[in-house]
Amino acid sequence: SAVISQKPSRDICQRGTSLTIQCQVDSQVTMMFWYRQQPGQSLTLIATANQGSEATYESGFVIDKFPISRPNLTFSTLTVSNLSPEDSSIYLCSVVWGTYEQYFGPGTRLTVT
Amino acid sequence: KQEVTQIPAALSVPEGENLVLNCSFTDSAIYNLQWFRQDPGKGLTSLLLIQSSQREQTSGRLNASLDKSSGRSTLYIAASQPGDSATYLCAVYGSARQLTFGSGTQLTVLP
Numbered sequence: 001s002a003v004i005s006q007k008p009s010r011d012i013c014q015r016g017t018s019l020t021i022q023c024q025v026d027s028q029v030t031m032m033f034w035y036r037q038q039p040g041q042s043l044t045l046i047a048t049a050n051q052g053s054e055a056t057y058e059s060g061f062v063i064d065k066f067p068i069s070r071p072n073l074t075f076s077t078l079t080v081s082n083l084s085p086e087d088s089s090i091y092l093c094s095v096v097w098g099t100y101e102q103y104f105g106p107g108t109r110l111t112v113t
Numbered sequence: 114k115q116e117v118t119q120i121p122a123a124l125s126v127p128e129g130e131n132l133v134l135n136c137s138f139t140d141s142a143i144y145n146l147q148w149f150r151q152d153p154g155k156g157l158t159s160l161l162l163i164q165s166s167q168r169e170q171t172s173g174r175l176n177a178s179l180d181k182s183s184g185r186s187t188l189y190i191a192a193s194q195p196g197d198s199a200t201y202l203c204a205v206y207g208s209a210r211q212l213t214f215g216s217g218t219q220l221t222v223l224p
Contacts, residue, residue, distance in 0.1 A: 103159060
């Protein structure tokens with residue numbers, strides 16, 4: 001299995017600012033994923049991040065709002081830019097391991113005031 | 114486009130009961146199905162993974178079944194305990210190479 005850590009675990013940010021979330025995996029993985037979970041909702045995939053290439057964004061998510069970096073096979077960052085209260089969510093990173101089993105980090109709880 | 118539905122949305126049972134959570138999906142072309150547990154404000158814990166070629170998987174008091182042809186999966190929890198209280202999410206990994214999640218079943222086990 002893969003062990004995933006995220007920083008920060010939670011943050012409170014002001015409208016108009018940005019937050020960068022870090023995701024660290026204890027093993028090298030090809031694909032990393034970023035999800036958003038809005039209050040009371042299930043998870044929605046934001047983008048898939050492969051090392052050495054641009055992230056692939058899902059419908060409704062754009063690079064200007066959610067820039068992603070993937071500098072190596074164990075690390076990725078997601079930035080949520082120009083924050084608004086609607087961005088208040090839990091953001092989770094995940095990786096696929098072995099026979100397509102997916103593992104998740106503990107999540108970052110973002111509150112925008 | 115794959116859609117995943119979970120029924121019921123919420124369930125409350127007394128401690129010791131056996132219970133079944135249901136998951137259905139619209140596109141049977143899947144690689145696997147995973148059941149997760151999520152505690153309030155926390156990340157997801159993988160409970161069981163069923164490959165598309167498998168019919169069921171068991172872990173302790175949990176048993177998950179998969180009927181790919183009918184697009185259904187069930188999670189059976191035996192002898193429920195208050196510590197089982199959480200939201201249970203079903204997700205399928207399909208040809209789009211991504212997980213599609215259901216909306217979850219919020220389980221409360223009363224002492």
